[in-house]
Amino acid sequence: MRGIKQLRQIIKRNRTPLEIILDILSLLFLIASLLYIITEWSSLPSRIPFQFNFGEVKIWGSKGSVIALPLFGVVIWIGLSILEKFPQHINFPFFVQENKEMEHRNNRILLNMTKNVVVIFFTYTNWTSIQLALI
Numbered sequence: 001m002r003g004i005k006q007l008r009q010i011i012k013r014n015r016t017p018l019e020i021i022l023d024i025l026s027l028l029f030l031i032a033s034l035l036y037i038i039t040e041w042s043s044l045p046s047r048i049p050f051q052f053n054f055g056e057v058k059i060w061g062s063k064g065s066v067i068a069l070p071l072f073g074v075v076i077w078i079g080l081s082i083l084e085k086f087p088q089h090i091n092f093p094f095f096v097q098e099n100k101e102m103e104h105r106n107n108r109i110l111l112n113m114t115k116n117v118v119v120i121f122f123t124y125t126n127w128t129s130i131q132l133a134l135i
Contacts, residue, residue: 049133070123
């Protein structure tokens with residue numbers, strides 16, 4: 001039991017410049033996506049392409065479906081941001097005590113990159129759906 005308590009110590013979190021830049025970039029993408037939806041809302045048709053299958057629209061959604069991806073992006077961004085702050089609570093398959101700081105930092109960077117790539121992808125996908133709906 002003593003080893004587990006040592007692994008759960010609070011880790012000092014020094015964010016890298018890459019993490020800061022990616023967070024700012026993805027937040028700007030989220031804000032831009034929401035602003036784009038607001039500006040295009042009146043010109044959107046009642047049906048929006050929602051799911052694609054190799055370039056072909058598979059499922060059509062209502063006008064309100066364009067809000068789904070930005071909302072999912074916000075939920076993912078917040079959830080993974082919280083998890084980034086507590087890397088000591090993430091279960092590692094193996095753990096080397098001497099490399100504790102490095103392992104936590106690498107895991108935090110992996111979470112940060114995953115979070116931001118997903119948010120940017122959701123933003124791009126939403127923009128594409130709106131563009132196709134406006135054609």
